[in-house]
Amino acid sequence: MRYTSLLPICIVILAACASKNIAPPLPADANQFAATKSPVPSAAAAAAPTRVAPSATPAPPTAMPPTAVADQYRAWMEEARIRHPYSESVDQMWDLMLCESSGKPDLVAGPYHGLFQYAQETWQGDWNPYRDQPILDPQAQIFATAKAWHDGHQSWWGCYRG
Secondary structure, X not given: OOHHHOHHHHHHHHHHHHHOOOOOOOOOOHHHXXXXXXXXXXXXHHOOOOOOXXXXXXXXXXXXXXXXXXXXXXXXXXXXXXXXXXXXXXXXXHHHHHXXXXXXXXXXXXXXXXXXXXXXXXXXXXXXXXXXXXXXXXXXXXXXXXXXXXXXXXXXXXXXXX
């Protein structure tokens, strides 16, 4: 049997295995997110936010998300900034995300989870109108971070550069 006839089969098998490690495509319509997420919390609930523990040692950005994912993250950041206006630029939020997680939505580092490295207790806080979504949901983390910044909680992140 010739080994050259096995090469295409091996390539197909390897490609199929590798594709299982890639995150599923993110929804393209952030408006759909708004229609399916929980409503904004009451003023009383928003008054007592839970703090995010700053990262012990901010890591420098080490990687970029794939282009299509990066474009989606930026689009969500723009929409989140419209929904929860904050004074910083989207580029500052982008830089924070890269510093906290290198853009990896499924990153878990000790007690911290996701793009912006939230602790479970913080994520479940009354301040967060997206707390009913999984903590590793990148869209929910982007919108929750915009809400936290809107509320003035930029100091929650060790990587924040104001």
